[in-house]
Amino acid sequence: xxxxxxxxxxxxxxxxxxxxxxxxxxxxxxxxxxxxxxxxxxxxxxxxxxxxxxxxxxxxxxxxxxxxxxxxxxxxxxxxxxxxxxxxxxxxxxxxxxxxxxxxxxxxxxx
Amino acid sequence: xxxxxxxxxxxxxxxxxxxxxxxxxxxxxxxxxxxxxxxxxxxxxxxxxxxxxxxxxxxxxxxxxxxxxxxxxxxxxxxxxxxxxxxxxxxxxxxxxxxxxxxxxxxxxxxxxx
Numbered sequence: 001x002x003x004x005x006x007x008x009x010x011x012x013x014x015x016x017x018x019x020x021x022x023x024x025x026x027x028x029x030x031x032x033x034x035x036x037x038x039x040x041x042x043x044x045x046x047x048x049x050x051x052x053x054x055x056x057x058x059x060x061x062x063x064x065x066x067x068x069x070x071x072x073x074x075x076x077x078x079x080x081x082x083x084x085x086x087x088x089x090x091x092x093x094x095x096x097x098x099x100x101x102x103x104x105x106x107x108x109x110x111x
Numbered sequence: 112x113x114x115x116x117x118x119x120x121x122x123x124x125x126x127x128x129x130x131x132x133x134x135x136x137x138x139x140x141x142x143x144x145x146x147x148x149x150x151x152x153x154x155x156x157x158x159x160x161x162x163x164x165x166x167x168x169x170x171x172x173x174x175x176x177x178x179x180x181x182x183x184x185x186x187x188x189x190x191x192x193x194x195x196x197x198x199x200x201x202x203x204x205x206x207x208x209x210x211x212x213x214x215x216x217x218x219x220x221x222x223x224x225x
Binding site: 031033035041042045048050089091097103104 | 144146152153154155156159166167169170202204212213214215216217218219
């Protein structure tokens with residue numbers, strides 16, 4: 001089967017750095033994506049890793065290690081507005097065009 | 112450039128009625144995905160369509176659910192004879208092509224079945 005696992009909740013303080021992990025079990029995929037979703041809102045794309053290593057986009061960075069079946073999203077200089085749910089997602093390359101999302105990590109940023 | 116549009120934003124149906132959800136992709140995008148999201152859960156893939164073609168419907172329930180993306184007009188997700196378990200948020204997303212990893216999501220339709 002294909003599945004992604006994320007912690008259900010993470011709490012951090014404003015200004016801090018937080019890492020949200022994503023471990024997966026899938027036979028093959030094109031890349032690992034990350035999306036942010038505020039309560040009642042639509043998911044918005046944050047980052048994508050096709051290759052192993054670190055991708056940096058402003059305060060957000062994402063990392064992928066295919067050999068370890070592991071990735072993470074790193075959020076720096078946390079702001080209150082970063083309180084949201086964060087989802088990792090993969091598109092398997094085993095036929096078909098579906099995208100599989102993790103169950104999401106709810107991030108609470110405290111003052 | 113308008114984003115992905117979905118309507119209605121909220122839809123209430125009684126058990127046994129039909130629900131029709133519409134999605135207009137971003138301008139220039141010809142690929143549409145539909146997802147279902149239950150409270151406190153992730154998005155579950157339902158179907159992937161291109162203009163006039165269903166490419167991957169492996170996530171669609173075999174009965175009561177159907178989707179289309181006609182040559183002209185929005186993509187439609189149709190749920191016949193709704194049941195309470197169909198209550199969820201339904202999101203559509205669009206992308207320019209299959210090689211594009213970034214999906215642009217609409218605001219969703221919140222379906223409530225009474």
